[in-house]
Amino acid sequence: MSDLTRLTIAEARAALDAKEFTSLELTDAYLAAMEAHRDLNAYILETPEKAREMARASDERIAAGKAGALEGIPLGIKDLFATEGVLTQACSHILDGFKPPYESTVTANLWRDGAVMLGKLNMDEFAMGSSNETSYYGPVKNPWKAKGDNKDLVPGGSSGGSAAAVAARLCAGATATDTGGSIRQPAAFTGTVGIKPTYGRCSRWGIVAFASSLDQAGPISRDVRDCAIMLKSMASVDPKDTTSVDIEVPDYEAVMGKSVKGMKIGVPAEYRVDGMPADIEALWQKGIAWLKDAGAEVIDISLPHTKYALPAYYIVAPAEASSNLARYDGVRYGLRVPGEDIVSMYENTRAEGFGPEVRRRIMIGTYVLSAGYYDAYYVKAQKVRTLIKRDFETVFADGVDAILTPATPTAAFGLADQDMASDPVKMYLNDIFTVTVNMAGLPGIAVPAGLDGKGLPLGLQLIGKPFDETTLFQLAHVIEQQAGRFSPEI
């Protein structure tokens, strides 16, 4: 039974088609795995009844020859996605008990294509974090551990539950979101593949909003092919999201194995940061060599405003969050803490309902948008954003097809790391390689590329042109072929 969970989405799909087993059997195998690994705390809500119901419906469709693209495939759903009638709380106390009477467009697309929902996955509260330690429901443990060390490690964040569940084979694939790196960084920390598509590729309707100009949904999966399969289903233009773009969704899977000969890959000097571990530099060089071997041309490029992306992000994202999270006031849903008047009710509810990281970001956001500071901070940061995007546009106009960088500045670090806890900025620096991509609205994929000296996974990132996820999948597949697959001992 447990062997069924070793199959990728592509393999399971083929086996279901060949009637080797049923979706119900596959789903039961995953439900058993979830129960056996509750210690990871990847799932904050298991939905076994619903999963079995959906699996049976999938089996009927398969038998009738009406299988969809993801028919019968069991997936985990990040708690940020509204799932009709099923708890959706963004792992925050302030959304206690919220059951949406509607389904997010992205998950609706997955169910339309026949996928099965196993449950809701843990995450940093309101997607704010890089270690999944800000969740109201407790941290997630990375299924990976350093060689000879029993210390629990973080899976990364905010999509820590999604990445841990995929790596530990507690689902065939998972949905996630990325605002500053929340798909790519946890994917890199867990040896999984994660893509943040171009802003506007997937609909944001029904996804609890953090920073509306940066948020984007995407899949985390075990390999590049599965990632391509999932994105094809997730992506769509949506009249309910006016920032979604009406561009045809290509058959991403079709480019697996296609040659990358003649592609121009840029390596940006500014991504080589002070104190970068030798392991990561070495991995980056390996990635360059693999792409050269595959016939790509690798050139040095410059993205001069790189180092300003993270501070600019920590103005823009909190500003947008302070606006988006104003709705959590105890009136229409979630937690309500009584007060002697309406303002006290708001203040008490929000004080008790939000965790410290969320409160910190709302306060920064409120400050930078307040009278007298708006121009100095928010407008300034939006101008820097234009320059960051222009850096990329210049390089792409020069003929570069994609950019290769490390995904993270380190491998997964320890839970409750004192160093990280002592200074909020230290935690923010985890996103140093990923945040530029959200600021520019470009697509970015993290693909596992090797293990560090302690046996922990490291990932490489490829950044692409707008709506050119196809090229990213093609290149990531080449890296994957050379690097191999990585699984934790579980």
Next chain:
Amino acid sequence: MSVDQATVRRIARLARIRISDNEVPKLEGELNRILDWIELLGEVDTANVEPMTSVVSMQMRKREDAVTDGGYPERVTANAPQSDDNFFMVPKVVE
């Protein structure tokens, strides 16, 4: 730029988040740590640069101004901490 304790209290008021007296110094420190780091942006010459208002260059799509949804107030108020007759109930707002 940095904030003092009075500003921290003002921000908390604007954000409608109650903070206790003993939380103020810690918050002051954390916010100043972040604001200090953000000062780095002062190095960037942004004269003659337009602020980015949209990541993707596009015109906002419009739709017909027609009612296409609604008529189920019980579903809308189903998650309310307190509701009555399909209204959201709150402490008195107007004296």
